[in-house]
Amino acid sequence: MRTGCALAALVFATPALAQTATPADLADLVRAQAAEIAALKARLDKLEAGTTLAAAQPAPAPIVVAQGNGQPPIIITPPYAPQLVPPGPAERNVARVQEATDNLAGLTTEWGAGLPVFHSADGEFTYKPRGRIITDVSATRGSRYRGRNLTTTGMRALRFGLEGGVGTHFFYQFESDFSENEVDVVTAFMGWRNTIGAMDYDVRIGHLFNDRSFEGSTGSDSTPFLERTVVATAIIPQRAFYGLGVMPRLFWKSGHASLTLTGDRIDGNQAVSDSRTVLGRAHWNPIKNDDTVLHLGAWGFDESLSSAARTLTRSTVIGGRFNGALRVATGPILGGTGTTGYGVEIGGYRGPVWVMGEAGRRNARLDNGRPDFVTHAWSVSGGWFVTGDLPPYNPRLGSFGQPKVLKSIFEGGPGAIELTARYERLDHDGIATAGDGWAGTIGLNWYLNSFIRTQFNVIQWNTDGRTGDYLGKDDGQTVSARVSVTF
Incomplete structure (x- = not known):
């Protein structure tokens, strides 16, 4: 909504600006409008395609995390290969969890x-x-x-x-098996995940x-x-x-x-x-x-x-x-x-x-x-x-x-x-x-x-x-x- 308002303001302001602005100012304005339109189109395409993190989508590229203070960036490789179904909440790394949160775009599944x-x-x-x-x-x-x-x-x-997570770091998983006509608890754990430098880790208990x-x-x-x-x-x-x-x-x-x-x-x-x-x-x-x-x-x-x-x-x-x-x-x-x-x-x-x-x-x-x-x-x-x-x-x-x-x-x-x-x-x-x-x-x-x-x-x-x-x-x-x- 903020992007749309900004674009409308630029469009209505264009005639007034054109009376006093230099050619360089007008060129800057056109470039700004083009960037706003491109951003809106990308968001619209994403929503129309129903992009979430479905299995049909290609695996994301490595995620670059800037460290600041002149330190080289950290490159985190996604925790699966392109030929694999993306992992569930209990098998993701920190970068993947953050990516999922950033790409919700108002969607809840x-x-x-x-x-x-x-x-x-x-x-x-x-x-x-x-x-x-x-x-x-x-x-x-x-x-x-x-x-x-x-x-x-x-x-x-x-x-x-079931499996799930709370925030970026905490996750859990629980499964029971009924194949012998008896209830058998198989996987049942809680865990914590984070990064160490260019690597990531998790600790599971259960x-x-x-x-x-x-x-x-x-x-x-x-x-x-x-x-x-x-x-x-x-x-x-x-x-x-x-x-x-x-x-x-x-x-x-x-x-x-x-x-x-x-x-x-x-x-x-x-x-x-x-x-x-x-x-x-x-x-x-x-x-x-x-x-x-x-x-x-x-x-x-x-x-x-x-x-x-x-x-x-x-x-x-x-x-x-x-x-x-x-x-x-x-x-x-x-x-x-x-x-x-x-x-x-x-x-x-x-x-x-x-x-x-x-x-x-x-x-x-x-x-x-x-x-x-x-x-x-x-x-x-x-x-x-x-x-x-x-x-x-x-x-x-x-x-x-x-x-x-x-x-x-x-x-x-x-x-x-x-x-x-x-x-x-x-x-x-x-x-x-x-x-x-x-x-x-x-x-x-x-x-x-x-x-x-x-x-x-x-x-x-x-x-x-x-x-x-x-x-x-x-x-x-x-x-x-x-x-x-x-x-």
Whole structure:
């Protein structure tokens, strides 16, 4: 409104000024009017286009923050790549939060992946509902054991939650999962974010998802295969993917680092001390441009087990999550005192093709002077987006996220089509009853848009069982399919 009044005043004043003004004054006046008109047109175009911060918009350019006193400006890189759906309130950095507030333009919602982000009129409060529905079906054939040749269905995830923020720095997130017909609190934390020089950081406190390995740090709604690699599922603390504690994270232009200190998962047992887990991870992108990324990563953890968590028995998925008979099992392992694990990651993408290799080792310490129980795992996987979309690699977190599909089927396009392949191997040492196994997988992913996708995997698996009902070498094929929606 002030801009319009100023423009009207200039227009009505022009005839009077023209009688006394010099040619130079008139030229200055014309330039001022042109600038006002250009500003009004830009604002009108923005409002007519419905610009908020929707997923269809390109990622913002780096934000330049002037420091003054002769100091060079700080350049803050937006916390996502152009091929990713912009993050929700709990995953933004300070610059992104400020950008969202500055671009409200009187609007109180922004549309991203399926559900809106709500803003208060002054931009102080932000809120977004979250949801995840992942449905699987699988069929196994070829095993020499009839009990393994099963056809099953299951809900990989059935989640509902919320995330939001207050002001620039405070944020929170909460999610519960109902996939086993029980209420299971998964992510539940509060956090604080800010900047340090040219870097930014956040600190999260609550029930936290591990930052450990490439696919172990990728959400179940973003993994390129129906199940994570054996590196992510076997080289893991005994408390598994979640723990209650604190996680500070530091981000710079080409990578990030995190350190996590947690106790157990959320439980009702306060009769004994929790286990203690310290976990760290860092990744670095020595090459990162518009269509090429090189990813290097390393991580490790050390876990001291409580007196109530001394059983180390494990059964690792090798041919599909929803066939409980198809596992690489260790047999009973009692008397554990702690675990130590570590791993490395190397991969990246060029154009629509990506490759990722992971390897890890876990030493489980046993009481009474017994030797460690050791787990080795490694995997090599890759994919090709035949529709030309870039892989949904998140350079801020060093993991996969939700893609921003170039041509959604709801807009007349083909969606994004990806072909995938993987080989993985799992071996155990130190326990006579622990088995080994490997699997080769080929897959097809079809992203209908940025938050709906279907997946199809064909797995050739091989196990060498040394305990339980399925002894000796066995092999077969598992065909699995998934439909998922993530909001």
